[in-house]
Amino acid sequence: MRTFAVGIVGAGNVVNTMHLPVLVNMPRVRVAWITDEDAGRAEATAEAFGIRSVPLPEDPVRLPPCDVLLLAIPLHAREPYYRAAAAAGIPTLAEKPFAITAAEHRRVLEMYGATPVACGYMRRWYASSRVLRRVVQEGWFGNPVRIRLSQGARVAATGFDATFQDLPFHRGGGVLLAIGCHSLDLAFFILGAGTYQLVRKRTAFDGSTDRAAEAELLLPCPAGPACRVHFAVSWLEPLDHAVEIEFERVRLSCGVTPESRVRLAPLGAAGGGVELSPPPGAAITPYQSFYQEWDEFLSSIESGKPSLLSASTCLPTTQVIEELAAGEGHP
Amino acid sequence: MHIGVVGANGQVGAELCLLLSRQSGVKVVPICRNRLGSAYLRYRGLPCRHGPVADAEQAAGLLGDCQVVVNTVSAHGLPRQVRETNRRIIRNSTRCSTPDAKIIFFSTMSVYGDPREGAWPRWNSAYGREKLACEREQRRVARACGKPCWNLRLGHVCGELQSITRLIREEIRSGRVVLPERDRISNTVYTATIVDAVLLIAAGRVPPGTYDLMSQPEWTWREVYEFEAGRCGLPLTIVRVPEVPRRGRLQPLPALLRTAGRLARSDVAKQLVRRAMRWLPPRLNGRIQAFYYRNRAAADIAALQHQPFSNEAVTWVAQGRRFIPGLTTTRELLDRREFCLPPFDPARSWPADLPRASPLQSLT
Numbered sequence: 001m002r003t004f005a006v007g008i009v010g011a012g013n014v015v016n017t018m019h020l021p022v023l024v025n026m027p028r029v030r031v032a033w034i035t036d037e038d039a040g041r042a043e044a045t046a047e048a049f050g051i052r053s054v055p056l057p058e059d060p061v062r063l064p065p066c067d068v069l070l071l072a073i074p075l076h077a078r079e080p081y082y083r084a085a086a087a088a089g090i091p092t093l094a095e096k097p098f099a100i101t102a103a104e105h106r107r108v109l110e111m112y113g114a115t116p117v118a119c120g121y122m123r124r125w126y127a128s129s130r131v132l133r134r135v136v137q138e139g140w141f142g143n144p145v146r147i148r149l150s151q152g153a154r155v156a157a158t159g160f161d162a163t164f165q166d167l168p169f170h171r172g173g174g175v176l177l178a179i180g181c182h183s184l185d186l187a188f189f190i191l192g193a194g195t196y197q198l199v200r201k202r203t204a205f206d207g208s209t210d211r212a213a214e215a216e217l218l219l220p221c222p223a224g225p226a227c228r229v230h231f232a233v234s235w236l237e238p239l240d241h242a243v244e245i246e247f248e249r250v251r252l253s254c255g256v257t258p259e260s261r262v263r264l265a266p267l268g269a270a271g272g273g274v275e276l277s278p279p280p281g282a283a284i285t286p287y288q289s290f291y292q293e294w295d296e297f298l299s300s301i302e303s304g305k306p307s308l309l310s311a312s313t314c315l316p317t318t319q320v321i322e323e324l325a326a327g328e329g330h331p
Numbered sequence: 332m333h334i335g336v337v338g339a340n341g342q343v344g345a346e347l348c349l350l351l352s353r354q355s356g357v358k359v360v361p362i363c364r365n366r367l368g369s370a371y372l373r374y375r376g377l378p379c380r381h382g383p384v385a386d387a388e389q390a391a392g393l394l395g396d397c398q399v400v401v402n403t404v405s406a407h408g409l410p411r412q413v414r415e416t417n418r419r420i421i422r423n424s425t426r427c428s429t430p431d432a433k434i435i436f437f438s439t440m441s442v443y444g445d446p447r448e449g450a451w452p453r454w455n456s457a458y459g460r461e462k463l464a465c466e467r468e469q470r471r472v473a474r475a476c477g478k479p480c481w482n483l484r485l486g487h488v489c490g491e492l493q494s495i496t497r498l499i500r501e502e503i504r505s506g507r508v509v510l511p512e513r514d515r516i517s518n519t520v521y522t523a524t525i526v527d528a529v530l531l532i533a534a535g536r537v538p539p540g541t542y543d544l545m546s547q548p549e550w551t552w553r554e555v556y557e558f559e560a561g562r563c564g565l566p567l568t569i570v571r572v573p574e575v576p577r578r579g580r581l582q583p584l585p586a587l588l589r590t591a592g593r594l595a596r597s598d599v600a601k602q603l604v605r606r607a608m609r610w611l612p613p614r615l616n617g618r619i620q621a622f623y624y625r626n627r628a629a630a631d632i633a634a635l636q637h638q639p640f641s642n643e644a645v646t647w648v649a650q651g652r653r654f655i656p657g658l659t660t661t662r663e664l665l666d667r668r669e670f671c672l673p674p675f676d677p678a679r680s681w682p683a684d685l686p687r688a689s690p691l692q693s694l695t
Contacts, residue, residue, distance in 0.1 A: 155370060156342050157407055158365055206366065206681055207681070211370050235367070235370055
């Protein structure tokens with residue numbers, strides 16, 4: 001099995017708490033270097049994990065060599081890195097979301113051409129997501145009639161530096177790009193859909209930063225009529241953290257965390273039902289999902305087959321978010 | 332009177348700000364590090380100030396016109412960062428407020444250590460230790476600045492925006508609330524009483540010092556659940572279960588045997604035992620196997636019969652000892668309009684930020 005030298009741009013929270021702990025545990029990975037616009041932060045991370053930090057060059061073309069690039073920096077700063085990696089033919093895993101606008105998303109895909117580029121929607125790897133996708137794609141209960149996705153909480157502690165989340169939407173800030181993208185991506189992933197129709201939307205803007213959004217969409221199903229998708233995300237009020245799929249006679253539901261189990265109940269029953277056990281080897285912790293994300297991406301590079309995380313598969317998510325944010329926050 | 336609330340983005344801080352905004356004679360100054368943190372308050376129509384109080388250069392502009400400062404912050408991050416940030420906030424919020432400011436620091440009943448009945452020694456958590464250290468720092472800094480300070484050790488905070496209230500209401504909605512047979516003091520404090528305490532302190536009616544802040548008079552868990560069921564308009568079904576008696580004082584020999592038992596259940600130990608059994612007489616093999624199966628059965632059966640409390644705190648001992656004199660009864664406060672959250676008015680959302688405090692008003 002080939003060993004990949006991984007270069008990392010961005011030494012923020014997700015790299016420190018998720019990617020690096022997983023990467024240093026993967027025998028097929030050698031973390032070649034890490035860099036960040038904050039040199040101190042890169043050095044501190046490097047020291048903590050026993051890896052090499054390098055100063056961030058002004059021109060990304062001058063980044064040290066690597067086999068795979070992890071790009072974990074705010075959206076508005078990414079394009080030069082995409083361009084440099086694409087030109088050098090370096091497969092890239094970008095932290096979610098992939099781009100702010102559909103035009104930018106397509107532009108980056110075109111830059112990469114045949115070079116693998118993926119987006120880290122790691123919830124696709126959750127055991128619950130896998131179960132839901134399988135049930136829908138294989139038609140266990142027929143065609144889904146309705147999907148409800150909601151996630152939200154009144155933000156209290158902002159913990160690590162949340163400055164970029166206060167940026168206007170067109171610079172990569174706001175709740176849609178921070179967490180809404182996960183739920184929307186999951187809907188497309190479960191249904192295997194590549195298109196949609198936006199029926200209605202409502203977005204609450206704090207200046208040019210979206211803080212809450214709600215929408216109804218129609219997504220095509222594997223067989224049968226389109227499925228109605230209700231989506232809600234908020235930083236202003238607590239919402240159910242839930243994924244619910246209704247079929248003609250049953251309802252499947254789960255939470256949004258990796259350990260959450262899928263519950264099967266008759267439609268209309270309040271509570272009750274049975275819990276489905278996760279399939280063996282499915283990710284039920286965040287580290288497991290990040291590990292499987294990396295494992296699959298590296299395997300796809302080796303085999304030459306398209307990755308399940310390929311950035312082209314999340315273009316519809318970018319499109320929906322852009323439409324939801326259109327108006328006050330985004331021209 | 333300007334009341335600055337540092338950490339207004341937190342659960343307690345946010346509800347405190349909304350209730351203070353309804354009190355006459357009070358101008359609440361919510362202070363948050365960033366706009367993400369203040370989004371909810373601004374969505375509810377409360378203008379805020381933004382900036383890190385931990386930064387001495389910015390603290391004067393944030394607190395310089397505040398005659399009362401309420402520090403609700405509990406910093407996050409690595410332990411060393413938490414320690415340094417908490418201390419900077421305590422120093423700056425004391426030094427950078429008005430010369431005659433009253434400083435209120437929100438501590439916690441966690442400073443009393445392990446709250447479970449019979450726990451001995453009452454080990455303190457890292458959080459409890461940090462808060463205790465903050466109380467000491469607050470007293471020291473307040474003394475150095477010649478300002479009075481109050482350390483308030485809060486119980487479980489209940490209120491419309493508080494997570495414990497949400498959990499209690501979910502339990503009530505589920506139709507089955509499991510409480511211990513013995514109805515215990517809940518160690519809860521409603522945000523209405525917290526506001527009452529802040530106003531009494533602001534009015535100069537409470538001597539400076541360290542106090543436990545609980546609802547007045549203290550409510551039992553039954554009273555809390557009954558009140559919340561009333562608020563939800565739902566019937567309350569309480570199931571009383573006996574508590575599992577807790578071990579008493581630490582006794583060396585039983586503790587050693589328990590540790591040995593845990594080790595014996597490890598995989599390595601099991602493998603060693605299996606290897607040893609090859610050389611032991613058949614009768615002993617039989618007894619060891621029976622011992623193993625018996626214990627497995629006991630554990631599985633106990634798991635079936637155990638009805639865990641969804642809220643472990645219902646078994647904790649009463650923590651409050653020294654209370655603020657003169658507080659109004661919590662029940663009376665909760666019936667008053669000005670101690671309920673203001674209704675949401677979308678027309679008032681996203682007001683302009685509060686201007687910084689004028690340099691002439693501040694004194695470092």
